[in-house]
Amino acid sequence: MSVMTYREALNLALREEMRRDPRVFLLGEEIGVYDGAYKVTQGLLKEFGERRVMDTPICESGFTGVAIGAAMLGLRPVVEMMTFNFAILALDQIVNSAAKMSYMSGGQFNVPIVVRGPGGPAHQLAAQHSQSMESYFYHVPGLKVVRPSTPEDAKGLLKSAIRDENPVIFIESETLYGIKGEVPDDADFTIPLGRAKIRREGTDVTVIAYMGMMYRALETAEALAQEGISCEIVDPRTLRPMDIETLIGSVRKTHRAVVVEAGAGFAGMGSEIVAFITENAFDDLDAPVERVTGANAPMPYAKNLEQAKTPSKEKIIAAIRRVCYA
């Protein structure tokens, strides 16, 4: 084990996979000479050269399409979106080309690409740079969607994403790049896609959260432990395919659930999680499932408004108290 930042863990995952497989190459804006807008690709140009670390001009649709075409011929491109918000420019390529290629070609052509970069609320980046982008992708059959919360997950899940035969949407976070954690040194360490992780065991209520909201939920659990409420925190890690079994297993144990998500709530991740809890574990529930979501507003710039837009510890505590009738 080594202690490293989330950013370093991503960098290591890329480095190891590029050493392991000559078909893996990177492309995106400012990933080479500039060393990455958020320095995730730092030093990779130096080690692997321009052939495998391709700086692109600003044309998200164009270079994502290039990656998809290259993947059809057997390469394994990793595309960086400088921020995931820019992936909307490539949405047609991701949704109409990458996600459907295997299906509409009768399984003849698969598209092993990873599209990665930071998304979600950050620090006063305002409306166009702060969206919780996963909701644009997890609806689409043919895509896998990952949101890794810790340095260990960042490394293990990115490596699995690169080795996957299918398009994987891998959304990091500006706010997590600097956090530190223990990461296995083994170059063969991977975490399979589609497995949730119980971050904290508890008995009274299941709190489902990922990324920054997972950390907020952990703080909340600490505070509520003082009052004698025991929270179990479940981090889905992969949103699609979702590890329903682990989530439902936890709900069956605690009989109560709260879903926390940073994005605007309408048709958000929480809606889907609540739906399948209701479908699969209705008789196990002792209270209606609650959602704590971001406000249904674009992200404002002003610091106080930005804070108000994102679920607070207080709102999470209130929701947990409601489902626990406490």
Added chain:
Amino acid sequence: MAQAKAITVAPKVDAELARRLLSQMVLIRRFEEKAAEMYALGKIGGFLHLYIGEEAVAVGATAALRPDDYAISSYREHGHCLAKGSDPRRIMAELFGRRDGLSKGRGGSMHLFDKSKNFLGGHAIVGAHLPLAAGAAFAVKYQGGDQVVVCYFGDGAVPQGEFHESLNLAALWKLPVIYLCENNRYAMGTAIHRALAQTEIWRYAETYGIAGEAVDGMDVLAVREVVGRAVERGRRGQGPSLIEARTYRFRGHSMRDPSAAIYRTKEEVEREKQRDPIALFRGRCLKDGVLTEGEVKTIEKDINDLVDEAVAFADASPEPPLEWLTTDIFKE
């Protein structure tokens, strides 16, 4: 770089080549006519975009390729797929939505794929396959191969951002891709002068510093020659080319545009039909004594049989099993 508008002097053609080019063009024509009949009978659903009138482009271009070269196209791709050598029976079965279709009946007319022929598909979002073509060429170059990628698209794709993004990237990275625009002068019902500020499409090559040529898309030998030059450039590492093949669609945009006469005149269509690429080439082969009337008749009869066989095959092929609804979404 050279940006010459090609004024092609017709090259000599031997009997074997003449037979091959004529057979392929007749096959596409007959296949499309039959597809229209099958659509009318309700055997084919959805959208059906016929290639009738444009056969010389696919056939001329493919004649300049090796079998291991790649081709990729839009939704008007039956002709490109047939020219690349795919089995007409399996294409017709795909149009019928049957189990033995190239794409297992899940793609349909607009999504023909044939990995065995390096045919990278029919893509139905206008302009979206142009970056894919650059990506395929990128992979060829990355792997040190000498194949080229031919990317067919219509004049309707030219105003899309992806046309410009692709030409820029392909030029910047010197990718072995040939962007072959089939300019049939109408993007659906929008005439080219209503869509493009620059209607001489080959001239966009100048902007990106690559080779650009215009060619008579009704002349199969001229297309073969111009594409052949682009193929050589691609193989030699000289990067992409943009070719504008001037052609005409004799039928409507799709089967839902049967008259094709709201946005163009009957006189115009009749005038263009005088330059039918098959009639032109057949006439020339007969005049030059390369083929005899008897040989031409034999070709036409053989092709008729082949297309009838394709229909029979498609008709006999079962519907896809219901389990196929959810297979191949992911590769394991």
